[in-house]
Amino acid sequence: MKTAPLTAGITALLLALVLLALSWSSGSLVAHMIVHMTTVTIAAPFLAVAIRATRFDPTPHLGRSGPILASLIELVVVWVWHVPAMRKLAETGADAMIAEQASFLLAGILLWAACFRLQAEGPRRLAGIVGLLFTSIHMTLLGVLLTLAPRPLYGAGDVICLGIMLSREADQQLGGVIMLMVGAAAYLLGAVILLADILKPTSSEHCR
Structure with missing residues (x-):
């Protein structure tokens, strides 16, 4: 495994777990x-890079439609929870x-590993772009739903978030904004990176 991305992924995951324990x-x-x-958007992509080409890499078992399938799995996991x-x-x-967080992590690793399989041929890279764009779209839709819902969806009363008292409505709206600003943007950025890699001139084109 690649040490640097593995360390970064585990560090991000540990930070997430600490915050979860404090705020659950x-x-x-x-x-x-x-x-x-x-x-x-942080732990999963780093861990996906770390396990690439190891026995833990899920991508060899996926066909050309692997990124699309992984994106659909991500959609089901995120929306159900x-x-x-x-x-x-x-x-x-x-x-x-624990089941929720484990499913988020595993679905995220599968998606990033499938979409960023850089050794893949052109069709699979295109599928990776589609998979990330689709994920960005459904993250956007969920973020908009949470932000613009006419009433709180997750109970009533105030909640304490990181020491700050918020109404359920404000808490839900801010949660939706975070999904829009971070989740949707991260997958869109991933798709742009893949597209830029496909459009990058080859060495033969440079020699013309």
């Missing part, structure tokens, strides 16, 4: 979203919380 009982969506975004009943379950049960 608060029920704050903002704190949840910070943990979620740290896991899927943000259904109000599932959110309440994760906020009140340690087992559910």
Whole structure:
């Protein structure tokens, strides 16, 4: 495994777990979203790079449509855990919380590993762009839903987020904004990086 990305990924994951432990009982969506975004947009891509071409790499088992499949898995995992009943379950049960965070991490690693398999041929790189764009779109939709919902979706009353008292409505809106600013933007940036790599002139074109 590659030491630098492995260290960075584990460090980001540990920071996310510490914040989760400190904020779990608060029920704050903002704190949840910070943990979620740290896991899927920082820890997961670094860990995906670290396990590339090792026995832990999931990409050899995926076909050309692997990035699309991984993106669909990410969609199901993210949306299911943000259904109000599932959110309440994760906020009140340690087992559910562990399952939630583990599914976020594994789905994130699978997606980034599948989309950023740089050794892949052109069609798979294009599939990687589509997979990341699709993920960015569904993250955007969920972020907009949370931000613009006419009422709080996850209970009533105030919550304490990182020592700050927030109403449920404000907490939900800020959580949606974090998903929009971090989640949607991170996957869009990944797609742009892949596109730039495809459009990069080859050595033969430089010699003309």
